[in-house]
Amino acid sequence: MKIIKATGLLLFVFGFIVFNISFFQASYTLTPELVKEKISEPAKTALFLQKAESILNQNIPSNFAFVAKVKAAFYSANDQQIKQYSITTAEVNLLVSLHREKFSIATVDSVFSSKDAISVFKNQALKTYGSWLDGQPFDTQEELKAQILGVAEKIQKYGIVNHVGFDRYQIKDLTYALTKSAAHSPVKRKPGLYLFLSFGLCILGALLYILPKLEDPSGIKNNGIFFNVMKNVGWLGMLTGTWLIVFYILLYFFPEYMTNWIIMTDPISHWLNGNEASRFFLYGLMYTLCILVMGIRMLIHYRHSRYQMLRTCSVMFFQTAFAFLLPEILIRLNKPYFDFKNIWPLDYSFFFDSRLDQLTESGALGIFMIGWGIALILLAVPIMVYFFGKRWYCSWVCGCGGLAETLGDPYRQLSDKSVKAWKVERWMIHGVLVFAVVMTTGVLYTYFTKSSWFLFFDSYQLREIYGAFIGAGFAGVVGTGFYPMMGNRVWCRFGCPLAAYLGIVQRFKSRFRITTNGGQCISCGNCSTYCEMGIDVRWYAQRGQNIVRSSCVGCGVCSAVCPRGVLNLEVKNETGRFGNPVLIGNNHVKLVD
Amino acid sequence: MPDKLVVFSYSTLVAMQHIVIIGNGVSGTTAARHIRKRSNHRITVVSSETTHFYSRTALMYIFMGHMQYENTKPYEDSFWKKNKIELVSDHVEKVDAPGSSLQLRSGSTIAYDILIIASGSTSNKFGWPGEDTKGVQGLYGYPDLQLMETNTKGIQHAVIVGGGLIGIEMAEMLYSRNISVTLLAREPEFWSNVLPLQDANLISRHIRSHNIDLRLETELTEIRADETGKVNAVVTNKGEIINCQFVGLTTGVSPNIAFLRDSGIETNRGILVNEYLQTNIPNVYALGDCVERTYDLPGRRNIEQVWYTGRMMGEVVAQTICGEKTKYEPGPWFNSAKFFDIEYQTYGNVGKDLAPDEEDFYWEDQSGLKAIHFVWNRNSNEFVGINAFGIRLRHACFDQWLREKKDIQFVVDHLDDANFNPEFFPRYETEVGTAIATKFGAV
């Protein structure tokens, strides 16, 4: 058994090293054909080719160098366009000189009358960006000049890169696309082999490492957790956390560097949905595999508890079927991507115009999807929470919860149990909920009115901020990257707006509670220690009080680790749910409260 | 987790007094908390083991790496100040009862209006040859745990003497660190001085399934040391010599009262108290492990060294001191423990032997990991008690049924209501009901 375990560890480490090495393993050759294929507009293609000339058909041996050069080419293209297409001071002066007291936009035609591309662009741009100036009176020439210069500056900043150059989204997407297709690497030649050597060996190794646990007697086996360098913020835990943080930052903000990893999963993506893999395909695949493999660990770990086993099977199922496979199949069938178990506001982009448009254009199925999504928010959440508690979602269905309960399980003891942390938690999570609601209201306002300005903010800007800071930064980088430092539910506890919503319902209108068993508590602290949500369960148990907390995700681990059988997750009549603290034992003692 | 208790009712507010408590274990702490809830008295807790209250019952989990010391503290460190409970980290050398003051090891004295002694227990030793050898120790407090950490570094084999609750905890602790264990017990089955034989046998089998070398009806006669003075073997009454590098002495505990010698406070095996937990000196009370009751309570021993007793006594004494004189009258007996992976709960009185007018029924699951043992009165059919292994039962149900003197049939019929196992766990009620009906007809 020891040998099997050691072999497993070895295979896993080997697979992991292969995976990491493959990150650096490609070299890159950019060809004109590739550029033409990826940049569809001929004018821009030509511009880019001219700027990227020095790297064309060259072999560049590292992703960092390649990405830097491609980006430099884009920037230099933009610089050139800005130089050529900017409205000059002389032109502004000329324009100003044509006016007395009142501005008229029509005069633009007389200044920019030639038919060459630059003149046409300037003409158009001034009319678009300066339309508000039309008919405006002015007192002095200086005043008018300042206003026109302002318009010219806007054009320089946005108009030129948007229309004749490359805006930042385009640069991002194109850099990624070019890097991925320009790569030639052992991974690209044999993606299947590398997939096996990294993913395959990691999975095999992990399973070999986990399976021998079946030899131990079943029961709570938390032995050595606090001596473990992985599980008690030791060097290995810190290293793992750092790796995860870097991974998430690459994934969300710099995917162009991780193209080799994405290429590795191309064969699976082709097989599933017919397209090449995207970064989120890679992520989804890794995510699902983590839940499955660590889910098996969970099943073995808790094989004495049917509650834990069913719950684990449930998250494994929902991740694999609903979050991973079904959306891919929908894409294969030319239907919109849809995760039927994701609920707004966790799914914060549900009401984004792009998604609503896509769904409304997809016929009956699309309309059904919109209806389904709204029904989840308005009906499923309150009804299911009323009958089962928020656990029906958070620890049985949700993807974030699924990862936390499987990959994150070894870190549950790291959550902060202090009263202070509880205070911070309440402010933060409800703050994010408010943020999500305001952002979405703005988005819907924009959707229906076509005006991006809502109350005091620009709804496009706000959704971008939400996406970067909450969607990617909090949920991903912090939420998962900090597993080994702050426990496995950082996001669910401090950030998830859906958890906040579910929690409000659970706190005020639900049949769910954790019952304390009479006077049996010995204040040992196992329950609080292993509460991933940082609830000081013992505080309630030792005073004989039921636990009714909005944050409780009902994972049931407090009940499982309690050595005295004190805690039980129950759904019962609402009356008496909160209960007075009663510690059974004494006659004639009234507990004051 | 409201972190403040503050609620003291001014109606019961008497003149502010200085209440000093010796011992910050569960007994002393419960008393302090409840006095604070009910009054504005000045409260000082003097204790020498640890600065803050921690859960003694969780000691094993620190050694096993399930928790750290910090996790075993039931209240945050800020709790005490918030609730105006002064903590003094010092050892009481002497109690001057006539002068109402305490002599501390640091040299200072503390004067009190009311003294509550909650000094707990100390591990028993029986004068075995070699019992003070290096590597031989008991397990009662945090210092013992730290010593055990040192004593077990790099060792291969340990012998534990005493088949009780602390003994099996120690076995599990060592097992978790891959140290092989021989467990010596005087009784024919593990803990059969408390449990009926079938129950004790179930536990014996379970212990052995963890590769613990359980030697029953075996007693320690001598502990041997090597030339460096470290333990290297024990000798048993059967003449066996067992090589080992560690010996755990877990043969029970006794009230910790040595420091009360010559204080004028009456003691026997423990501090003698009346129904109000008052000693012979009117302004001195005693609670918890260190107490010996001078009056009998049916179904209860006069010295009860369990967590719950200390807690309940703390609740009672707080009420008395805050002006509502209350007798210590615990309800039906209950207790719990865990033997490796088998949880144990008991309600009512299941003795190791049946009383002449008692009948019993033992049911064991095929796995050998679950069992229930019922005891009732043969003549009246009144339900007397239950032991459950690997099954969680609802305390509130059994407390009520015992108080209402329900008959055994009622209990068997309502086992469902008392099921406290997590959702989806296999049910056992029908099987148990059928088995008992098969044997007794309708009981």
Ligand SMILES: Cc1cc2nc3c(=O)[nH]c(=O)nc-3n(C[C@H](O)[C@H](O)[C@H](O)COP(=O)(O)OP(=O)(O)OC[C@H]3O[C@@H](n4cnc5c(N)ncnc54)[C@H](O)[C@@H]3O)c2cc1C
């Ligand atoms: C390893 C272990 C496991 C246990 N498990 C269980 C269990 O599962 N269930 C159960 O019901 N019971 C269990 N018990 C028993 C239970 O812990 C005790 O009954 C309970 O802790 C007694 O509480 P107490 O407050 O009376 O005394 P203690 O907890 O002993 O507290 C007394 C404190 O007073 C201090 N003190 C004593 N004298 C002085 C002095 N002169 N000056 C200053 N300070 C002093 C001591 O150092 C000690 O810290 C266990 C005991 C042990 C040792």
Ligand code: SF4
């Ligand atoms: S784990 Fe159980 S016995 Fe320990 S503190 Fe929590 S409820 Fe009490």
